[in-house]
Every structure is written in C-alpha cells, then in structure tokens.
Amino acid sequence: MITHTSSTLQVYSEIGSLKRVLLHRPGSELETLTPKYLDTMLFEDIPFLGSMREEHNAFAETLRNNGCEVLYVEELLKDTVKISEAKKSLIEKTVQATGIPDLDLCESLQDNLLGMDDLSLTGHLIAGTKKDEIALHQPAGRRDLSYYIRDEYPFYINPLPNLYFTRDPGAVIGNRCSINTMHTDARKRESMLLAAIMRYHPTFRTDDSAPHLLEGYAEGSSIEGGDILVLDANTLMVGCSARTEAWAIEELAKQILTTTSDSEGKGSGFKNILVVQIPFTRAYMHLDTVFTMVDHDKFTIYPGIQSALKVFTISMRKERNLLVQPETGLKSALERALKLPSVDLIQTGGGDRITAAREQWNDSANTLAIAPGVVVTYRRNVVSNDTLEKHGITVLPIQGSELVRGRGGPRCMSMPLVREPIS
Numbered sequence: 001m002i003t004h005t006s007s008t009l010q011v012y013s014e015i016g017s018l019k020r021v022l023l024h025r026p027g028s029e030l031e032t033l034t035p036k037y038l039d040t041m042l043f044e045d046i047p048f049l050g051s052m053r054e055e056h057n058a059f060a061e062t063l064r065n066n067g068c069e070v071l072y073v074e075e076l077l078k079d080t081v082k083i084s085e086a087k088k089s090l091i092e093k094t095v096q097a098t099g100i101p102d103l104d105l106c107e108s109l110q111d112n113l114l115g116m117d118d119l120s121l122t123g124h125l126i127a128g129t130k131k132d133e134i135a136l137h138q139p140a141g142r143r144d145l146s147y148y149i150r151d152e153y154p155f156y157i158n159p160l161p162n163l164y165f166t167r168d169p170g171a172v173i174g175n176r177c178s179i180n181t182m183h184t185d186a187r188k189r190e191s192m193l194l195a196a197i198m199r200y201h202p203t204f205r206t207d208d209s210a211p212h213l214l215e216g217y218a219e220g221s222s223i224e225g226g227d228i229l230v231l232d233a234n235t236l237m238v239g240c241s242a243r244t245e246a247w248a249i250e251e252l253a254k255q256i257l258t259t260t261s262d263s264e265g266k267g268s269g270f271k272n273i274l275v276v277q278i279p280f281t282r283a284y285m286h287l288d289t290v291f292t293m294v295d296h297d298k299f300t301i302y303p304g305i306q307s308a309l310k311v312f313t314i315s316m317r318k319e320r321n322l323l324v325q326p327e328t329g330l331k332s333a334l335e336r337a338l339k340l341p342s343v344d345l346i347q348t349g350g351g352d353r354i355t356a357a358r359e360q361w362n363d364s365a366n367t368l369a370i371a372p373g374v375v376v377t378y379r380r381n382v383v384s385n386d387t388l389e390k391h392g393i394t395v396l397p398i399q400g401s402e403l404v405r406g407r408g409g410p411r412c413m414s415m416p417l418v419r420e421p422i423s
Helices: 028-032 049-065 073-080 082-100 103-114 118-127 145-150 184-200 246-256 303-308 329-338 353-360 382-390
Strands: 020-025 069-072 155-157 169-172 176-179 227-230 235-241 272-277 291-293 299-301 312-316 323-328 344-347 368-373 374-378 394-398 415-419
Touching: 020 049, 020 073, 020 368, 028 049, 028 118, 049 069, 049 291, 049 374, 049 394, 069 073, 073 082, 073 118, 073 184, 082 103, 082 118, 082 155, 082 184, 103 303, 118 184, 169 227, 169 415, 176 184, 246 272, 246 323, 246 382, 291 368, 299 303, 303 353, 312 329, 329 382, 344 382, 353 382, 374 382, 382 394
Parallel strands: 020 069, 235 272, 299 344, 374 394
Antiparallel strands: 020 415, 169 176, 227 235, 272 312, 291 299, 312 323, 368 374
C-alpha cells in the first residue's frame, strides 16, 4: 500500500482524506455566455457570476476547513506561462485549435498572444479572445469563403466556461495523471491547459522530471474524468457514457492495469477496471452524475438508472491482452472487486421516484468524499442529504443555486491531487 503523503500526485481511493485539490474559480469566461451560444458552450442557462463566485469561494473554504490545500488553475497557469517553452507551446496549440483558415490571421493572432504579459495571456487562454479585443492583420483580398461565414462569430479564441468543472479534463490515478480527451469541442482546450501545468509547473515537475502522464487515447474517441472513479488501490471504475467511449476505456486499461507477473514493470498496481455502461444521454453525461462512493462500503445512486446499468470487468492477461467479462449486477461486482461481504447502495431522493428525479436535476448523486463517510453536497438536495445521514454519512452542505446551472456538483468541480491512504 502507498504510504507517502508528500507525493505531488497520490489518489488510490475515492474516500481517503482529501489533502490537496485542483479547483478553478469561475471568472470572466462565464460572462461570454449569451443565449445564442448556450448549446455550443454546454450550458442551459446563464448564471449570475457574482453569486457563483461566492458559492465557489464557500466550497473552497469548506475544503480548507477540513484540512485540504486548494490550488487554482488560473494561478498555476499564470506561473506556467512564465516558462518560455510552455508559453510558446500553449500559444501555438491554442491558435491551431481555433480552426481559422487564414494563415496570416493565425500568425497575427499568435504574435499578439506572444506579446502579452503573463496575466493577460492567462486571461485570454481561459476567457478567450473576442474579435473586437485585438486588432489583427487581415490583408485585403485574402479572405476566403470560410472566413466570411465565420465572421459573425464573436471569438477568435473560444472561452472555457466549463473549466470550473476541473474533474473532467484530467484524473489522478495512483501516482499518475490521465490527460483526458474531451468529447466536445467546447472543452478540448481544457486538457491542453492541464497538460501544460502538469509538465512545466514546479509543483508537479520535480528533479527536471514531469509526472507520468497518461495520454494518447484512441483517435476519435473520448474519455472524461467524471467517468473515472478510483475505488481502491486495486480497482478503478470507469463509466461508458455519452462522454466516455469504449475504445478510450480499453486504452486506459492497457496503460494502467498490471498483470499478476509483470516482469516489464508496466502498469501501476491496479488489477481490475469495473466498466459501468449508463444510457448515452446528456441527462446522465458522466457516471458520477448518477453514482458516487461515500464510504468504504457505501455508495449513493440515482434509482432511476439502476435497471439500465450494464457492468463489465476488465483485467489483464499475462500476455498483456485484455480480458473483458460481463458481470451479473453492480452490487455483486462491487462486493467482489472490493472484497466486501456487502455494499450499501443508498438511493437519492430517499428512493422516491419523483423526489429522486427532481433532486437529480440538481446533482444529488454527485457527492465529493473528503474523508471516509464525510461528503460535500449541494444544500438544496434536502431529501437525498437526509437519506445519506440516516445511513451514517456526515454531510457538509454548500450553496449551489448558481454553480449547478452548469449541470455539475461538488465532485464535478474538484480534481483531487492527493488523498491519504485508507486502511
């Protein structure tokens, strides 16, 4: 069992005491949302940023009050772009991601970004660049059809309003970080920023060595952190969902699983992956929107999803080939994988169909465990919170009336970096 807590990356469970976490405080990127582009930006409403920031600050303070160090994406990114190699790489990849066909325009945009100070550049990498913010060189007679068709769109660089859901672009698995491939264009650049932070920031780069990053998922497939749960030091659970595809799950398995006689030193100690297929719909975009771990043997689950789940186990053969086996059910698969006589699946909404459906809209199942049997939830999910407490779980409720408008809860808003080992 891992016993060192000084590591910059150490997550071998969902419930070990949370010691360090990555958050992103909602900022000006949210002020770029307009009704016309809500669907494109994956929002269903426009939140009030002032209240949103107050709620997020209270969330961070709850974590600090319980012994967790909070790191912020914006602050880490500002330090990262001070490193010339990181700055140049980020700018090149950002401009390439715009899809602007005019090479002169791209070059001009790149020059503008290179000339910015670190704070301004960080702002543009997160909040995007509107066309009326900077003057770019646009030679007359050089504009092609695609330029004119895109001309109405207000941004050169898209904003990242979903960045406060830090769970998705990356996931710490053991002592490695998976740099995830996001499903939607609106979020793909989030992984780019996280990868740069992990490679270059001194918090993570020690002795001239970056942490081992898991990358290179199958082309055309996606995997997101809301579908990755680290159950214990031997077992992962990964949701196959609207945002995470089977090909990417198998690629993760090949990188993370260890055989029983791994003479080449591959893998990381994990022996099994439980794959849970959920309906491919935005209503349940990730596994953690309907299912989370709250204690050694306790999980909370949205009852409206249970009958539709399909469960599989992936393990590694000695020949380093994957073995995929169907399971008879979620409960029995958890008990076998975690070597427990029984597990408790706690239904949100107290098991009442209407209450569960109503509170599911406000992410009642999306809990963040900060210690065994201690979870952060949204206060508004009254019945689900009361149900957890009746099952012996300590609930730390936070306000989330504005935060929830992005369709995510406390687990979605946090990327654990270090958890204490569990016994």
